[in-house]
Amino acid sequence: MSTLLTHIAISDGTIKRSSLEVLSYLRQQADTHGHDAEAVIIDAAASDFVEQVRQYGASKIYTVEDPVFKNHINTPLLKALALVMDKADPYLFAFASTEGTKDILGALAANQDAAVLSDVSAFELTGDGIKATRPVMAAKILSENEARGDKILISVRSGSYEANPKGADGEVVNIDFSIDENEIQATLREIIGASGDKVDLSEAETIVAAGRGTRDEEGQRLVTELASVLNASIGASRALTEAGILDPSLQIGQTGKVVSPRLYIAVGISGAIQHVAGMASSKVIVAINKDPEAPIFDIADYGIVGDLYKVLPPFIEELKNIKR
Ligand SMILES: Cc1cc2nc3c(=O)[nH]c(=O)nc-3n(C[C@H](O)[C@H](O)[C@H](O)COP(=O)(O)OP(=O)(O)OC[C@H]3O[C@@H](n4cnc5c(N)ncnc54)[C@H](O)[C@@H]3O)c2cc1C
Incomplete structure (x- = not known):
């Protein structure tokens, strides 16, 4: 039995629907193939989102809570994701394909020596890896890809799957986190919000x-x-x-x-x-x-x-x- 882990993306105090879609599908794949579907929330107020994630059937929910996660900054996020991977040891770690994910996925793959398939519109577990469909060349072509290995990262386009609640009594595991300010070389000066529609x-x-x-x-x-x-x-x-x-x-x-x-x-x-x-x-x-x-x-x-x-x-x- 292996672990299929979903990263739960939070934006403006709300869980991104696309993360719940990914978690729902991973849960279904876990049921079919006899694996565990788990989730991780990394946020300044991670514990606030545990109940909602539980409703989508994660059997274990990792939380990494620290004020540094109020905004997306790659260095602490990468450190937290690596910590979670060490702890959960996932065979597959799946992300919603958000701007934040695009920023971090390559670095995490290099850090963990993992295979990575980004921005896929469909995927399934095979005996020894993952088979995934990626729209490429402005979605004119659908390319079929396979990743093998004992650590695979994947990011999934929003709307690829349905978000289906399914209650579960998921255990919560808090992961201690700390980071020295000197480790964070980038400084976030300002977030310029879109002047148009506020809905993502x-x-x-x-x-x-x-x-x-x-x-x-x-x-x-x-x-x-x-x-x-x-x-x-x-x-x-x-x-x-x-x-x-x-x-x-x-x-x-x-x-x-x-x-x-x-x-x-x-x-x-x-x-x-x-x-x-x-x-x-x-x-x-x-x-x-x-x-x-x-x-x-x-x-x-x-x-x-x-x-x-x-x-x-x-x-x-x-x-x-x-x-x-
Ligand atoms: C590198 C590159 C990247 C690009 N990226 C994007 C992108 O991300 N997104 C994007 O949208 N475009 C992008 N474009 C531009 C794209 O090629 C088109 O020029 C653009 O999508 C056209 O927009 P449109 O359909 O609104 O306008 P038009 O092509 O001019 O179409 C207007 C339509 O409105 C209809 N129409 C006019 N009046 C009425 C009416 N009264 N009632 C009903 N129908 C009416 C017309 O019949 C016509 O079909 C990109 C182009 C390039 C070269």
Whole structure:
């Protein structure tokens, strides 16, 4: 029996949904292959999150609690992750594929002499390792990869699996941690928050994405109203962020965020490959575009061919009626 360990990422005092997705899937793999699914929380207030992690079925929960973890700084995080790996001795250590993970995974792999597969969209345990699918070349190609060894690190794209609660009486193990200030060579001076939507788009369940077709004031008003009715986050194509109409933090695509919500509504977006790279793994894609030949319709589950200024008002009204 081996240990499958999940790192629980915390952002702005909340557990990232993508970490719970990874934990749920690891638990399922652990059940199938007769392993243990465990979790680790590294945070300034790690113990506050134990109960929630327990609900997702971790059989053991490691906590590393220290004020230094209030913000993401690589040196203490790397030290804590190495400590946890020494203690838990995981065969597989899985992370949600967040910006923080991208920053640390390579260093941890080098530190632990582990194999690493990053940013995968699916994976499974084989007899002697891990088989994983990685979208590459702006998600135009899905590459099949295998890692073997007695320590494997993996990071998993948000939305790849469902987060399914399953109660368990997970034992809590607190790991002592201390770090000398002199060891931390980097200084975090300032975190500049996004001026746009406060919701992390990569965690959003519903996204209304606006493209060049919505560039005037009325188009933006309709997109905002649709997002508000659906309680959705707003995203954007590069056409709108480049034009300064929406904040760059809202850009979805190859040079923006990678998202996989349950519902993605593309309004006035053509579906250029660079945009599709960031949203193709959305569960249900709805496209509204006046050009029936727009490539976005090739990947849409539902398409509405029409002028968004005529389509959206009755669409929004109908949604409001359903909600009443
Ligand atoms: C290296 C590189 C990286 C890039 N990275 C990204 C990225 O991360 N994200 C990204 O989005 N793009 C990216 N791009 C840009 C990308 O190639 C496209 O130019 C961009 O996605 C187009 O945005 P759009 O679909 O909003 O605009 P357009 O391609 O101009 O499409 C607008 C669509 O709106 C429709 N439309 C217009 N008026 C209406 C109306 N009244 N009603 C209904 N439909 C209407 C049109 O039919 C059209 O299909 C990148 C490009 C490069 C070269």
